Amino acid sequence: MDTTSERERSYGQAQFEIRNVLARIAHSSDEGTLEEYGACFTEDARWEMPGQVVRKGRTEICLAGAERRASAIAGPGTRTRHLISTTAVTVHGDEAVAESCWQFYVGTGGRPVLASMGTYRDTFRRTDEGWQVTERIVRPG
Structure with a gap:
């Protein structure tokens, strides 16, 4: 007998998809295209990091x-x-929040x-294109 409810499977699938979006952002930041990077964000997304101009909308983020x-x-x-690690995802219907730790390495062709390093707080929305970030707050440290 299968004891996993449809709701639990759906929640787990959403977490999996959100973690993949986080990975795509990291990969496209390092080696992908700006189009791939931008596709991870909603058109009205917001990107914030201390000491930086707040970016509003996919175009500004790209x-x-x-x-x-x-x-x-x-x-x-x-x-x-x-590198993104220790990600915790909380899903509420068609919205979610992911909190992750990040590390940024330079010189990866030799001795990185x-x-x-710091944390990301990403807010997501399920769209026709799948899960996308509506807000990214970057906290160094």
């Missing part, structure tokens, strides 16, 4: 990614990596160096 690439801070060819 422009910030383009600026980081142009400055060789992150992106393809920079030999940098975003931890350049910074």
Whole structure:
């Protein structure tokens, strides 16, 4: 007899899909395209980090990614990596919150160096395209 309810399976599937979105953001930040990166966010998403301009909307979020690439801070060819761990996901219907720790490494072509670390607080919405981030709050430290 299967004791797992449909609700529990649905909750578990949502958590799995959200964790994959978090991984896609990290992968596309390091080696993917800005289109792949942007697809992880809703059109009206908000991205916030202390000391940085708050980015509002997918277009501004992608422009910030383009600026980081142009400055060789992150992106393809920079030999940098975003690692995400200890993620906790809470799902409430078609909305969810994920809290994760992140580490940012430079010099990954040789001896990687931890350049910074902190936490992400990501708010998600289930859309026709799947789960997407509506708000990312980045906290260094």
